[in-house]
Amino acid sequence: MRKQLNLRDAIMIVMGSMIGSGIYIVSSDMMRQLGSGYWLIAVWLITTIATIAAAICYGELSSMYPKAGGQYTYLTEIFGKLTGFLYGWSLFAVIQTGTIAAVAVAFGKFAAYVIPGLSDAPPLYQNGTFMITWMQIIAIAVIILLTYINTRGVRSGKLVQLVFTSSKIIALVLLIVGGLLLIKNNFFLENLSYGWDSFQNLDGSGWKGISGGVLMGGVPAAMVGSIFSSVAWENVTFVAGEIENPKRNVVVSMVVGTSLVMLLYLLCNYVYLSALSREEIAFASNDRVAIAAAEKLLGHTGTIIMAVLVMLSTFGCVNGIVLSGARVFQSMAKDGLFLKQAIPNNKHDVPGRSLWFQGIWASILCLSGQYGNLLDMVSFVIVIFYMVTVVGVIYQRFKHPELERPYKTFLYPLPAIIYLVIGAVFCGLLIVFKPQYTWPGFILILLGLPIYYLVLKKSGRT
Template sequence: MKRQLKLWDAVMIVMGSMIGSGIFIVSSDMMRQLGSGYWLITVWLLTTIATISAAICYGELSAMYPRAGGQYAYLAETFGRMTGFLYGWSLFTVIQTGTIAAVAVAFGKFAAYIFPMLNDAPPLYQNGSFMITWMQIVAIGIILLLTYINTRGLESGKFVQSVFTAAKIIALIALIVGGLYLMKTSFLSDNLQFGWASFQNLNGDGWRSISGGALLGGIAAAMVGSIFSSVAWENVTFISGEVKNAQRNVVRAMVIGTSLVMLLYLLCNYIYLATLSRDEIAFAANDRVAIAAAEKLLGHSGTVVMAILVMISTFGCVNGLILSGARVFQTMAKDGLFLKQAIPNNKQEVPARSLWLQGAWASLLCLSGQYGNLLDMVSFVIVIFYMITVFGVVYQRWKNPTAERPYRTFLYPLPVLIYLLIGGLFCGLLIAYKPQYTWPGFILILLGIPVYYFINRRKQLTA
């Protein structure tokens, strides 16, 4: 791999992969779970602290192993091939491809807001509850288009990433600044009045006070949304082999990118809380809270502008996910843990076959209609692997104390302890109070174990 990506390009990949559709919709469901702007901001702050702490920890591993594959390589080097494979297996089956599918479908849904004929048209095919709609076709078209662009060379992919990421960052800043200047009535104090001692969520058609397990379950369910909106920053580690001065620039990109994105997220939620009442946030049509805020600020024209903003955001996000994910599957193939067809680069020196395999599976997930169900468990699965990787910093220091470490975790072991504490609480609360978010993820990971042994057995037989 040629090292063609500069620090700016790496930061754009971090920010572009993080900012998708989540920030524009998840706060609506979070408000239904929490019933309080006070708690909404608290959950986003916890997610911010955890995300930046994890990025700081990943920096040490990225400096030790500055090669393509990123998190997969860290896990394989630290805990062995099986752990690395289980992460890569989860990444291909649902984490990366499921996220690509979901964000691409979000593009289609907001495109249908601008072009209602997409929404109003009858399904292209329907058999019982299964159907294929024009929005799914648009989503598949976006995936295939961006996959093709990325097969034309790294320059093509990074150009799209830089342009669309810069556009959506500018647009988010415009939303925040515009909200501050155009807001006529502020609901901020009303939304913040339900504090630590007054926890509510929706029960039927009304709000009710809750405590104990219901309170903890509500926090965990709300964090599913904030965490899902804040993942994929590690995608830049997947392409470490193509980043100039990777031992320094990958960690700098992760810390700079995650810090800026989480700041934008906090400011966007401030605008939501100040512009909309609690019920307007919780009952926003189709959870499109950003469009509800834009309508309050600018009327109908504001909703069209916001829909275009989300389309720009999702387009750039899908590109970042496609660009980076294929490098992991190529690295796995080189290690004998994925289809060998994914190994070669094309004449543009990019893993075209790996890109098309990833695009094909993501497209099938779009057609299946199951991407939404799969993504219910993505946050849990991702946090499990984040925790294992963060713990890998501690394990590597014990296992290889004399190994060269061009970058050492800042304020070690504080960031490690912070992430393991917040991540452990999140996963523990989901297991205890929201098991529907957890058991499918456990099953998915466990299914990878027989696949791993089957792959290794075939290698032994053909050796």
């Protein structure tokens, strides 16, 4: 593949893929789960530490295997094709495509906020609980448009990424600066006054103090939101084969990109805690806490401005995920583990068919209305594969110490230990206290096993 992406482009992919709709909404549910400004900040800080630690570890593998496919390639090289396939299968079934669908629908929902007629319009089709709404149609239109743009070449996709990622970074900075300058009644100290005491109010019936098992379930349930808002930075590894000097630039882009995004997230939550009371954060309309903060700062005009900025953010996020994900499915096809039609590049030197396979499945998820249920387990599944990949860094150090490592994990093995501890505690607590977040993810991964052996049988390799 031609090297058409420079370091700036790589950083834009990292930041653009991370910043979607999550930061504008998830803090509401996090507050309902834990009920304290201390806990809200703590959960975001833990997620920040874990995200940067993982990015530092991935840097070593990206320098060892600087080619398209990224995490799929790392897992295949280290643990074999079965592990790589299970990751790729999960990526196609829900991680990548489900995220595309969810963020695109978020675009549609904020578009409906700007144009109320879309929200008030009756469903275009309804049969029982199944319905097709204008928000879903808008989401599918966004997916198709961005898929088409990316089939026109890397230059087209990266131009969209540069423009919209720059816009969303400016939007977050404006929210932060505006919050710091325009807040009249500051609720920050009041929100921190609860200290480490924790409370829960999931249905608006009143705050109840929690401890023990309820608290142990509330913390990872809150982290589901912060983790979902902080993933997809590894998408830059999927396009490593098209990045100039990938042994250096992929590493730098991941560490710089994740650090900047997590800093912006922490500052955004400071604005939420300062502009809004605990109840206003927890019960913002449709969880749109950023809209609630903007209304406090600028009135109704502020809500429209923020909704438009969120639309820019979600549009850029979808583009970053669309641009990068198709490279994984192309790499799987070359290994005989995906549809062989996904192998060739088109005349614009990009995997056009792979892009359309991804776009079509994401659109189906939009129509199904099941993207929300699927994404309940995304954070858990992603963290599982992050942990396996980080273990791969340690495993390769022991098994293949002789391999060239242009970049070695900074302060090794500390970042790996930090991520594995945080990931294990997060997953362990979810398994014990919130199984509804975990068992669908296990089933999804296990479904990949018979599919893998059917693929091998069909190809005559069993």
